[in-house]
Each structure stands twice: as structure tokens, then as C-alpha cells.
Amino acid sequence: MKRLLVIGIGAGDPDHLTMQAVKALNRVDVFFLMDKGPAKHALVDLRRAICERYIVDHTYRFIEAESPERQHGDLDYTRSVEALNRAKQATFERLIDEELSDGQCGGFLVWGDPSLYDSTVRILQAILDSGRCAFEFEVIPGISSVQALAARHKVPLNGIGGALEITTGRRLAKAQVGDGASVVVMLDAQDAYRQVSDPDTHIYWGAYVGTPDEILIAGRLGEVADDIERTRKAARQANGWIMDTYLLRKP
Structure with a gap:
């Protein structure tokens, strides 16, 4: 066999x-x-x-x-x-x-x-x-980019007693996510975090996590969204592709 x-x-x-x-x-x-x-x-x-x-x-x-x-x-x-x-x-x-x-x-x-x-x-x-x-x-089983992202930012994925949703950028862009306090987004090809209306939402973003090209950005969306977008664009142009994951945490 x-x-x-x-x-x-x-x-x-x-x-x-x-x-x-x-x-x-x-x-x-x-x-x-x-x-x-x-x-x-x-x-x-x-x-x-x-x-x-x-x-x-x-x-x-x-x-x-x-x-x-x-x-x-x-x-x-x-x-x-x-x-x-x-x-x-x-x-x-x-x-x-x-x-x-x-x-x-x-x-x-x-x-x-x-x-x-x-x-x-x-x-x-x-x-x-x-x-x-x-x-x-x-x-x-293996260590996922979700686990690696949380470890690199030194944050838990969920709040105390709270739920965690793992979804895609496509679903976030269409507002097809729950109302939980913690959302992990993968496979985002369109900067879907821009669809989050509350600028005080905290984002923990990482690209190429665990590789020599790793990039990490964290902060309030209202303060770091532009930086993330510029970084994603530059990384995609330099490498021809980008592999990123991020955690959104409501205030």
C-alpha cells in the first residue's frame, strides 16, 4: 500500500x-x-x-x-x-x-x-x-502563520473568555464577519482592513512572518493603516507576491 x-x-x-x-x-x-x-x-x-x-x-x-x-x-x-x-x-x-x-x-x-x-x-x-x-x-500539524504572528507581536489571540474568528480578506471586505472582539484575517489581496470603520481598532500585522524578510507593524488603525498599505505595496513590488496575516482587536 x-x-x-x-x-x-x-x-x-x-x-x-x-x-x-x-x-x-x-x-x-x-x-x-x-x-x-x-x-x-x-x-x-x-x-x-x-x-x-x-x-x-x-x-x-x-x-x-x-x-x-x-x-x-x-x-x-x-x-x-x-x-x-x-x-x-x-x-x-x-x-x-x-x-x-x-x-x-x-x-x-x-x-x-x-x-x-x-x-x-x-x-x-x-x-x-x-x-x-x-x-x-x-x-x-504545523505552526500556522496565525500562531507565529501572535508570538512575534507577543499578544494573545483572544480576549479573556472571548471568541476568535479566523477569516479571509475577501470576507472582511464584504463585511461578512461576526461582531467578535478579535478577528484574524488571512489571504487579504485588497487591504480589507480599510473597511473597518473604527479607527481605534488595534491591528497586529505581519508579512513573511518567520522568514528573514519578516515585517511587523502594530498600532491603532487610524495611525498605521497608511503605513501598512505602503509597506504591502512595496513588498509586493519587490518580491512579486506577499504573504501576510493580521489580528484586529476592537477597543
């Missing part, structure tokens, strides 16, 4: 890997790396560096495949993501079928934690449900 490990590798700092993740790396024979284009080659390079650092006395190889892209424009968001996942599913099926032998272990290295805004587990389960490919898989 083929085995697959979905390994959370943290938010960018190689020291974020858990001991469970390190042990899992040393079980993998074939690592599947999804290439998202030149702008994000650094993410592939980091995955390779993590393996070189932690794998000892075990032979392994990398298989790279071009990652499908989600179509943007006037398409319904949910339908476009479902189409993207179907395309990824076809790619995953081919890799597992062609590159992994019976009895071998394959690995997917997931940025952050596999349970949070990542579809790898969902896609693998869909492959099993289709009956076209047989394997067993395990999920190894």
Missing part, C-alpha cells in the same frame, strides 16, 4: 517544525513540490532546505509539478476554487500513480498547518472517494 504524509512545516522559520514533523520527513521517499511560478520559487527552495536540514541517513527525491492557478475575474469564488481543486486533484492523482511505488511513502509539505486555508487534505480525500487511486495518508 502506498502511504502519504501531509506535513505542516510552519510559517517560514525552519525552527518552527515540530519533532513529529521532523520524524515524518525522515519517513518520506518522494516529496511532491507544487511550483507556483517564478515569483514563489523561494517557497520551493525553503522546502528543499528544510529537507536538507532535517533528513538524516535516508534517501529521498523531489518531484516538482506545475501548480494549477485559480481563474480570477467575474467567476463565482466558490466555483473557481472548486475548479482549481479539481485541477489539483488530477495532478495529485498522476503524481501518486506515476512517481510513487507500492510500499513507498510520499510527502506533501504544507505551509503553516494543513487544517487552515489549505486544500491538500480535502483533495486527497476526494481522490480516495473517487476510487481511482488507493493509498493511506496521515496529517502532521
